[in-house]
Structure formats: C-alpha cells, structure tokens
Amino acid sequence: MKYAIISDIHANLEALNSVIKDAQDNGVARFICLGDIVGYNANPSECIDIIRNLGCQVVMGNHDSYTTSPEIPTEVNGRARESLEWTRAQISEKQHQWLAALPMHRKVGTFEIIHASLHEQDAWNYVTDAYEAILHLQLQQCQVCFYGHTHRPMYFTTKARKTFKDFDTIELEDNHKYYINVGSVGQPRGEDNRAQYVIYDTTKKTITLHRAEYDIQLTCKKIREAGLPEHNALRLEKPEAEASAALKTDQSALDIIQKLK
Numbered sequence: 001m002k003y004a005i006i007s008d009i010h011a012n013l014e015a016l017n018s019v020i021k022d023a024q025d026n027g028v029a030r031f032i033c034l035g036d037i038v039g040y041n042a043n044p045s046e047c048i049d050i051i052r053n054l055g056c057q058v059v060m061g062n063h064d065s066y067t068t069s070p071e072i073p074t075e076v077n078g079r080a081r082e083s084l085e086w087t088r089a090q091i092s093e094k095q096h097q098w099l100a101a102l103p104m105h106r107k108v109g110t111f112e113i114i115h116a117s118l119h120e121q122d123a124w125n126y127v128t129d130a131y132e133a134i135l136h137l138q139l140q141q142c143q144v145c146f147y148g149h150t151h152r153p154m155y156f157t158t159k160a161r162k163t164f165k166d167f168d169t170i171e172l173e174d175n176h177k178y179y180i181n182v183g184s185v186g187q188p189r190g191e192d193n194r195a196q197y198v199i200y201d202t203t204k205k206t207i208t209l210h211r212a213e214y215d216i217q218l219t220c221k222k223i224r225e226a227g228l229p230e231h232n233a234l235r236l237e238k239p240e241a242e243a244s245a246a247l248k249t250d251q252s253a254l255d256i257i258q259k260l261k
Contacts, residue, residue, distance in 0.1 A: 149181075
C-alpha cells in the first residue's frame with residue numbers, strides 16, 4: 001500500500017490541494033497527517049475540512065494545540081502569536097473541538113506518527129540532530145516513525161548515528177529503526193519553496209520525498225489581504241533568504257564551539 005505522509009500544512013490551501021493531486025497521480029491509497037493544519041496562512045477552516053474529508057489518521061501539532069488552548073503560551077513569538085489569534089477567530093466551534101481532540105501520537109498499521117518527538121512530547125522539541133533523535137528512538141516501538149515540526153526533510157536511523165538531510169528515497173533495512181521528517185506542505189524552509197511530503201510504499205519498503213509546485217503568489221496575496229504578518233508571505237516567496245540566515249546562525253554556533261574547545 002502507498003501512504004502519503006503530510007505535515008505542517010499551516011492553512012496553505014493551494015499547497016495542500018497540489019500535494020493531494022500529486023499524491024493521487026502517484027497512486028496513493030491513503031493519507032496520513034502529522035499536524036499543524038493551521039497557523040501562518042489564510043485558509044485554516046478550508047484545510048481542516050479537507051483533511052477531515054480525506055479520512056486521514058491525524059496527530060496534533062503545536063499550532064493546532066495553541067489554537068485550541070484557553071491561552072496561547074507566553075513563549076510563542078509575536079508573528080506566530082498574531083497568526084494564531086487570527087486563526088482562532090476563523091474556525092468554527094466544531095472545527096475547534098475536532099482539533100482539540102486530536103491525539104499527540106498514533107500507531108497506524110506497522111508504523112508510528114507524531115508531530116515532534118516521543119521524548120517530552122509536550123515540549124514540542126525540534127529534532128534536528130542525532131542527539132535529540134536518539135532520545136526519541138529509545139521510545140519508538142515500530143520500525144518507522146514519521147514526524148514534522150521543523151519543516152525540513154531529514155531522517156535518522158539506528159544503523160548510523162548521524163543526520164541524513166534532503167533525501168530522495170530511503171530503502172528500509174530490517175533490524176533498524178527509522179525516524180523520518182517529511183518536511184512541510186504549507187511552509188517549507190530551506191532554498192526550495194515547493195510543497196513537500198513523502199510517499200511510503202509498504203510493499204516495496206521505500207520512503208520517497210516528493211515536492212509539488214503550487215500557486216505561491218495566490219497564497220501570499222491571501223496572507224496580505226487577511227492582514228497577517230508580512231513575514232508569513234516573504235517566507236514563502238524568498239526561502240533562500242531564510243536558508244542563508246539559518247546557515248549564518250549555524251556557523252556562528254560552530255565558531256563558538258571551536259572557541260570553547
């Protein structure tokens with residue numbers, strides 16, 4: 001069976017529709033959603049309805065949690081907070097109840113799904129290195145677990161304690177666990193701004209990263225017309241600027257580490 005594993009839609013209707021079509025064109029039988037259906041973009045209500053109509057197995061993301069919690073946590077930054085406050089006013093009571101009832105972790109057949117990490121689930125940890133991955137893998141029960149949250153495709157395996165980034169196809173090997181980030185449908189980060197998702201072929205035991213074109217300008221127009229933060233649109237239009245900033249931050253951190261040695 002072929003599963004399309006999608007995550008971090010973030011109310012981007014154009015990207016979601018494009019990914020669904022691309023997955024169906026590739027023979028996908030079922031969809032799985034790793035959360036963060038809402039936040040940042042301008043179509044939260046429509047995206048919730050589409051995911052529900054797909055009959056997805058879904059887990060809760062941090063933006064889904066913040067949208068439905070009595071109070072937005074104080075540590076949530078200004079742009080994200082503004083987007084969340086706007087989102088809370090857009091969804092219906094039934095949609096609110098559905099989001100609020102989502103579990104944080106599920107087993108689907110022979111694999112697991114979570115938005116972030118099994119380690120300290122409520123902390124919504126950003127797993128981007130082998131150390132954080134090992135903390136998760138120690139708790140992972142199935143051979144494969146899919147996650148999102150960081151908006152960057154990557155994976156970890158017990159065969160090699162290292163970070164594998166920007167993969168094409170993973171061929172699963174017996175006796176090893178895999179912890180796989182599927183990227184983001186609605187707000188990919190990095191130099192490639194196409195919508196991201198993976199297809200898991202359980203018969204061939206392969207996991208393949210896919211990217212789909214969508215109408216970014218229409219999405220950005222909706223963001224601006226809704227009065228959402230301008231940064232939300234710029235992040236979609238100019239991902240290379242953010243990637244460059246992230247690289248400088250990583251280099252600064254490496255410089256500090258070298259000085260401490």
